[in-house]
Amino acid sequence: MSTIHIDSYSLLQKIYPLSLLAQLTSRKATGKLRIHTYTESWSIYLEGGKLIYASYSEELFERLEYYLQKLNPNIPQFHSSDWLQAGFTFNSTGEDRSLPPTDYGVICYLVDRDYINTTEAAILIDKLAKETLESFLTLKEGKYEFSQESSLDLLPKFCRLEMRLLVEHCQTKLKSKQNIQSANTINSPPPVLSNSIPASTQEQIDSQLSQHGLENPDYEQHPTVSQSVEQRIYTIACIDDSPTVLRSIKHFLDENVFSVIAINDPIKALMQILRSQPDLILLDVEMPNLDGYELCSLLRRHSRFKHTPIIMVTGRKGFLDKAKAKIVRSSGYLTKPFTQTDLLKIIFKNLVTDK
Helix, strand or coil: CCCCCCCCCCCCEECCHHHHHHHHHHCCCCEEEEEECCCCEEEEEEECCEEEEEEECCCHHHHHHHHHHHHCCCCCCCCHHHHHHHHCCCCCCCCCCCCCCHHHHHHHHHHHCCCCCHHHHHHHHHHHHHHHHHHHCCCCEEEEEEECCCCCCCCCCCCCECHHHHHHHHHHHHHHHHHHHHHHHHHCCCCCCHHHCCCCHHHHHHHHHHHCCCCCCCCCCCHHHHHHCCCCCEEEEEECCCHHHHHHHHHHCCCCCEEEEEECCHHHHHHHHHHHCCCEEEEECCCCCCCHHHHHHHHHHCHHHCCCCEEEEECCCCHHHHHHHHHCCCCEEEECCCCHHHHHHHHHHHHHHHC
């Protein structure tokens, strides 16, 4: 077969995902299509025009673990270091830049150790491929290249999926989501003004969440939670050296529900937190003099903050950054730039979980 070449650009260019996939499928290409932006990347592996694996960088191990637990709840949960070790078990070179994606290495490892069988591996790959392609089909700009040499060449293959069926599935899901968003936009009520929010703190939170299409699934299941937070104002400490971020957080959080303490000096943050005794802490990772991971570790050593929700706020999306956040025992990870919906969702989740 003649060599397939897709140009690679130093700057991001317009991308037409359907056209790229159709071109490679029609030519029955074998190899790896890699696409990336400044913050994310996608890898699509083909054999004879059929998909054998697809992966993208956003929350890579979290998605893999989620589908593994749904597939077989008896599979033991791994720590971050275990994922990395398992992912490279099937690589023999160590230094080769064409290393297999660590998540595919994990799947090979799980099959080899009889945690899952080959049929379950195929089901897992199908679910990950659909989620990856659904994300890729929405991409407008990026940098891409196709290589006929694939790092999966020497690894076991568990399935060969029809690209056309996968794409049709993803397009149906994307269209359904667009229809729901359009319906919500048309039918959504006017924003609730602060002076019209009910007196109950729980109702105030629910009112804010409902405006953004969020619900509290634990509300009816755990009535003691809602009873314990009645008539309460939550104190949220925000530690960030950016005045813009601090203003955005104060703007996003209703003052009838949250008392926001803005702290822009990480050195003075510890004393201010001790004085304010916040219910939840939003902590920027990248600050001068003292980074967020160090400060989180210091807070966890204090008896008062061993169980206080601490959310790391950062523009970094890498797996190692999230693993580092877990090491210092942070409660969650909020990626910049974030929306009001993102902020409310993670705050509400951790306040309810904490009580």
